[in-house]
Amino acid sequence: MNEDQIKGKAKDIGGKVQQKVGEAVGSRQQQSEGLSNQAEGKVQEKKGDLKDIVKGNR
Template structure:
């Protein structure tokens, strides 16, 4: 696991919390921000997965 994977997973988790808090307090703005964080985190995690895949492929040669 690399830093992009870890940071991405953390952003996804934080976004889920923010979205649920926004829903609990009736704040659509916070819900949208939470969804945005989740998308950002998933993207960062995907970058990390790609880096990890390249690293594994290079080791396999």
């Protein structure tokens, strides 16, 4: 795994936690921010995947 994949996965997981906390406390803003962080994390992970493909690591 490269740096983008690791950071992206961490952001995705953090976003999932944030979304669930938002659901638990009834905060739509927290839920929305969590979903946004998940999306950003997934994009960053895919960027890392592409870097691996270009470098021939996959």
